[in-house]
Amino acid sequence: MAISLSVVVLLAIILVVLIRGGSIKAGPAIVAILFGFFLASTGMAPSINRFLNSLADTINSITF
Numbered sequence: 342m343a344i345s346l347s348v349v350v351l352l353a354i355i356l357v358v359l360i361r362g363g364s365i366k367a368g369p370a371i372v373a374i375l376f377g378f379f380l381a382s383t384g385m386a387p388s389i390n391r392f393l394n395s396l397a398d399t400i401n402s403i404t405f
């Protein structure tokens with residue numbers, strides 16, 4: 342849960358920076374947000390969640 346919340350906050354910050362910087366306009370940003378919202382309610386959501394969790398675990402297991 343903590344990873345999901347962190348990713349959501351990070352993506353929200355990136356989206357705000359892109360909108361304010363003029364790289365992306367408000368219309369396409371709203372479409373992207375709605376796409377993510379509706380994608381989360383599909384059958385593909387568990388697969389995406391597993392992929393992101395395994396990616397986070399892989400990054401976490403890297404030792405320097």
